[in-house]
Amino acid sequence: ELKVEQNPLFLSMQEGKNYTIYCNYSTTSDRLYWYRQDPGKSLESLFVLLSNGAVKQEGRLMASLDTKARLSTLHITAAVHDLSATYFCAVIYNQGGKLIFGQGTELSVKP
Amino acid sequence: GEEVAQTPKHLVRGEGQKAKLYCAPIKGHSYVFWYQQVLKNEFKFLISFQNENVFDETGMPKERFSAKCLPNSPCSLEIQATKLEDSAVYFCASSPTRWEQYFGPGTRLTVT
Numbered sequence: 682e683l684k685v686e687q688n689p690l691f692l693s694m695q696e697g698k699n700y701t702i703y704c705n706y707s708t709t710s711d712r713l714y715w716y717r718q719d720p721g722k723s724l725e726s727l728f729v730l731l732s733n734g735a736v737k738q739e740g741r742l743m744a745s746l747d748t749k750a751r752l753s754t755l756h757i758t759a760a761v762h763d764l765s766a767t768y769f770c771a772v773i774y775n776q777g778g779k780l781i782f783g784q785g786t787e788l789s790v791k792p
Numbered sequence: 793g794e795e796v797a798q799t800p801k802h803l804v805r806g807e808g809q810k811a812k813l814y815c816a817p818i819k820g821h822s823y824v825f826w827y828q829q830v831l832k833n834e835f836k837f838l839i840s841f842q843n844e845n846v847f848d849e850t851g852m853p854k855e856r857f858s859a860k861c862l863p864n865s866p867c868s869l870e871i872q873a874t875k876l877e878d879s880a881v882y883f884c885a886s887s888p889t890r891w892e893q894y895f896g897p898g899t900r901l902t903v904t
Contacts, residue, residue: 712891723883724895767833774837777848778823778890782835 683708683774687783694760694790702786704753704770712773713753714780715744717766724769727755760790794818796886796896799866804902805874813899814866817886823847824867825893826859830880838882840890841867874903 684707694700704713712731716724728737730746730753737744741764743756753770767787771780797816805811817824826838837851841861852859856874861867871878881900885893 723897726892726894729892769833769835771835773891776890778825778840778887778893779837779848779850780825780827780835780893781837785833787833 683710683772683781685770685772685781685783687768687770687786690784690786692786692788694757694788696761696790696792697759699759700757702755702757702768702770702788704755704783706751706753706770706772706781709748709751710772710774711776713746714771714773715753715755716769716771718769718785719766727768757788760788762790762792764788765790796884796894797866798882798884798896798899800899801897802900802902804904806904807876808873811871811874811878811901811903813869813882813884813901815869815884815886815896816866817884818894821886821888821894823887823890823893824861825885825887826867826869827883827885828880829883829898830877835883838869871901874901876903879903 715727728744733748735746741758746753767785769785771782799814824841828836839849839852840847856872859869881898883898884896887893
């Protein structure tokens, strides 16, 4: 059974600082996704990572994938308050499209 | 439509009552997925459909949960005899290929 683990689960940051969220998964998978969820809202797709060494960047967020280590990272650069949200990684299980989610990382960016 | 639509937004049921949730996928998408989010952060896959056919039902509790996707109708997820532990937000997602899922706004079910 595929398991996905994120750490940290809670992250309180100061504006302007950098930090990294880690996502480990237990078995081989074709695709890894990062989502953002604001309180009471749906999931917003941030990145999809398809291959070893893939790196994608959007604004202050950068995601990378190491399939050999079964590890993805979401790096936050110079955090701003607007980035406060819960971030989930998710991995496709087999070929069926079923997503297995990590526990989520609740990010709070304080001035 | 260009967005996944879910109704109702909120649903309150007494324990033992039936609950029925609806999902209209994006037009042209042939895959529909249902997920349950409990305790704010824990997502659990329930079931997926390819058109009207069940594709993967490995996450469905067999006893009280059922789901359908019929032609020209919204997909539905029904819970018979709800329990307190069914309180959660239920998300539907649709996809043209299985690989990129577009999530709806969710239905919050509260069982009292």
